Amino acid sequence: MRSTFHIAVATLLACCAAGCGNLENAPFRVGTVHGQLTESDPSVAMVSLVDQPGVSSHVDADGRFTLEDIPTGMAELFIVATAEKAARVQVQVLGGQSVQVQPVAPTPAGFLDLRVKTTNGFRLSAAEVSVKGTPFQRLLLDAKGRLRVGPLPDGCYTVTVTALGFPATQVEDCAGPGEKKELKVDLEADESLLEQGCQEIGCEEGLVCAPNKKCLECFGNSQCGAGLTCKGNxxxxxxxxxAPCTGDWQCAAGTHCEVLPEGSAACVARCGDDDDAPPTAQALSVDDYSARCAPGFTCQSGRCLPDAANFAGCHALRRMDAPCTDDANCHELGLPGGRCVSGACTVPCATDRDCPDTRWCVTSSAGRVCQVGT
Structure with missing residues (x-):
């Protein structure tokens, strides 16, 4: 009995010793990293561990940061320094020790401009984006399925898009320094959503839910804008x-439906020989090319667009005559020199040629402005 007791005690002591040994070794499985950024904005700056974004640190006003409990071995830091700069830094982590990295100089960051659509026109609901291995997790897309992700250090990334009724979709792309790259993602609905149709989830902007539960541009003239008729849906x-458009069939003869720099599509006319602004060495001057455009429009990059002195783009032109109480209301609508005259927004002019559509340059209490002719 005594022998058995001694063996049991010895075994227990051995187990305790082994357990204590594990506890003592635990601190040596992780380390700490200290560093400092040469440029940072504390309101946005943060440092995390690539593939373990939960291990992160804020950056103080002096650009200093501390990352704790980093597994030993080679690690890579994912650094957001400012709204426009970032960095990735590799570091050797030593168990139970603190490592001081060299001062980090952030470089211009890249951005991924996501454009997410559904293949059948269904409306996106609860759509989120995550970038693998980074702090950018579960970011919400806007109602049009758009989102700019960044700042991202130079590198390649795996992006996952999820939305209600759609299987998760993964895409990969790279973002270089200072690059703003468009990333288009098409989501395909699962079987249950296809059976329900658009009556449950609705359709994306510009489409309507038809009686057959499909998203269509139209199924009757009432779904079309002024001057348009519904033909073949x-x-x-x-x-x-x-005018807003989805194809050339919605534009007058001599014009085309094009996506503009402002991000939306509209009917435009060509004014140059190519997409580039006419060089001064050519026989025609910029003014000569602009003379090819309708009143109120000038030749910009080979296209007739609203005069930039008065309009921030086609979307701003469509805000002419919008109700207002002062000039500031018009400026907010994209009319940089806008005037609020008789409770409606307009723009200044020198001659009738400065006025678009059926407007004329007339004298008002705010000087000469474009007004609808009578």
């Missing part, structure tokens, strides 16, 4: 310059 007609 799409709105067709001679849309004027700057």
């Amino acid at each position: 799409r709105c067709e007609g001679p849309g004027p310059l700057c």
Whole structure:
């Protein structure tokens, strides 16, 4: 009995010793990293561990940071320094020790401009984006399925898009220093959503839910804009310059439906020989090219667009005559020199040629402005 007791005690002591040994070794499985950024904005700056974004640190006003409990071995830091700069830094982590990295100089960051659409026109609901291995997790897309992700250090990334009724979709792309790259993602609905149709989830902007539960541009003239008719489930007609469009069939003869720098598509006319602004060495001057455009429009990068002195783009042109109480209301609508005259927004002019559509340059209490002719 005594022998058995001694063996049991010895075994227990051995187990305790082994357990204590594990506890004592635990601190040597992780280390700490200290560093400092040469440039940072404390309101946005943060440092995390690539593939373990939960291990992170804020950056103080002096650009200093501390990351704790980093597994030993080679590690890579994911650094957001400012709204426009970032960095990735590799470091050797030593167990139970603190490592001081060299001062980190952030470089211009890249951005991924996501454009997410559904293949059948269903509306996106609860759509989120995550970038693998980074702090950018579960970011919400806007109602049009758009989101700018960044700042991202130079590198390649795996992006996962999820939305209600759609299987998770993964895409990969790279973002270089200072690059703003468009990343298009198409989501395909699962079987249950296809059976329900658009009556449950709705359709994306610009489409309507037809009686057959499909998202269509139209199934009757009432779904089309002024001057357009529904033919073959799409709105067709001679849309004027700057009219919103989804294809050339909605634009007047001599114009085309194009995506503009402002991000939306509109009917535009060509004014140059190519997409580039006409060089001064050519026989035609910039003014000569602009003379090819309708009143109120100038030649910009080979296209007739609203005069930039008065309009921030086609979307701003469409805000002419919007109700206002002062000039500031008009400026907010994209009319940089806008005037609020008789409770409606307009723009200044010198001659009738400065005024778009059926407007004329007339004298008002705010000086000469464009007004609808009578």
